[in-house]
Amino acid sequence: MAATATLPGAGLGVDGERGWDEWNPTEETVRPVRGRHRVAKQRNGLARSSAVLGVGVIAAVGAGGMASAQGKPPVSISLPDSIADNLPDAKSLPGVGALLSDKSEDDGAAPVTAPLTTAGITTAEAEQGTTDAGEALRARILQQAEQQQAAADAEAREAQEKAAAEKAAAEAKKQQDAAEAKAAAEKKKAEEEAKKKAEALRLAKLAASYAVPTTSYTITSTYGQAGTMWSSGHHTGLDFAAPTGTPVKAVHGGTIKSAGWSGSYGYRTVLELEDGTEIWYCHQSSIGVGVGQKVSTGDTIGRVGATGNVTGPHLHLEIHTADGTGVDPMGWLRSKGLNI
Missing domain, CATH: 1.20.5 (Single alpha-helices involved in coiled-coils or other helix-helix interfaces)
Incomplete structure (x- = not known):
């Protein structure tokens, strides 16, 4: 007894318009020929033609959602009982069972067809x-x-x-x-x-x-200047050339430490300031103060002269720090705000 299966898209149904007869090819009934329908011997004694393989391809393509048989009439295919008995239920195949109607063909209802392309569509896409x-x-x-x-x-x-x-x-x-x-x-x-x-x-x-030590002067020699006329080989003070008798003034307030003759310095007066600094006034023509006398800034303490080792009347001024070191009188006077 042969089984009959209906697949969409394979041909016409069993309504008599078109159909295929039952075919059970075997090695004994079908002579091997060269060509399209050549049959090969199988292990179980059955043979499959290219037509049977075509049916399998159509079923596989339908199950994968790659083709649609919508709009095409079904076709009846007859298979041998030995094959039909071993085929799985069509409704259990993925993508195929939904295409088959639950009703019997005897009810006269048309088979339910649905597009196979719905395979792979998500629930959200289906809802849309x-x-x-x-x-x-x-x-x-x-x-x-x-x-x-x-x-x-x-x-x-x-x-x-x-x-x-x-x-x-x-x-x-x-x-x-x-x-x-x-x-x-x-x-x-x-x-x-x-x-x-x-x-x-x-x-x-x-x-x-502070006050400039004299007036109407001209600077003739500066501190450190070299020359043979000085015993040390260089000048140790600052020379203010001025006429004899020009007043000599106290640069700052202090005490007269010494006053009198001092060899090559001639008449010399030494004024000591509160910080110990000594101011020497040399080559005076006369001295107007005595030792221990307190003087203030600008007081006259003597007169310009040419006593001692000189070449002309001038005031030779030297500045010595508290430790006796001689410094440049011009720089010292300028540091006190005086313009020399």
């Missing part, structure tokens, strides 16, 4: 009305492309915003650095000006308490 797997795949690809493009655009915007923020921060820092540098320069300039002004005030106060 999608029935074609290819169209669903296309929609998913487009959606993924849009998501990737949106992510790339967002990344590009983020990079642009980051670059703009870094540029703005760099510009702000540059402006801040320039402002700080300008403020520092102005502050330094103000400090220098304030320092100069304070020094000027200090010198002005000192000048009020």
Whole structure:
């Protein structure tokens, strides 16, 4: 007894319009021939032609959702009992069982057909009305492309915003650095000006308490100047050339430490200040003070002369620190605010 199976898209049904007769090919009934329907001997004694293989291919393609038999009439195919008994229930095949009607063919109902392309469609896509797997795949690809493009655009915007923020921060820092540098320069300039002004005030106060040792003078020899006319080989003081008798004044208030003749220095007066500094007035024509006498700034203590080892009338002035070291009189006087 042969079994009859109905597959969509294989041909016409059993209604008599078109059909296939039962065919049970074996090695004994079918002579091997060269050509399209050549039959080969199988292990179980059965043979399969290219037509049977074609039926299997159609079933496989239908199960994979790759083809649709919608709109095509069914066809009856007869298979040997030995094969039909071993075939699985068509309803249990993935993607095929849903295509078959639960009702018997005796009821006269038409077989239920559904597009095989619904295989691979997600539940969400089905709820949205999608029935074609290819169209669903296309929609998913487009959606993924849009998501990737949106992510790339967002990344590009983020990079642009980051670059703009870094540029703005760099510009702000540059402006801040320039402002700080300008403020520092102005502050330094103000400090220098304030320092100069304070020094000027200090010198002005000192000048009020210090005095130039004589008037109407000309500087003829400076401290450290070399020459054979000095026994030490260099000049040890500052020479103020002036007419004989020009008044010699106390540079600052102090006490007369010595007054009298001093060899090559001629008549010399030594004025000691409160810090121990000594001021020597040499080559005087006359001395007007005595030892131990207190004098104030600007007091006359003698007269310009040409006594001792000289070539003409002048005041030879020397400055010695408390330890007896000689220093440059011009620098010392200028440090007291005097303009020499």
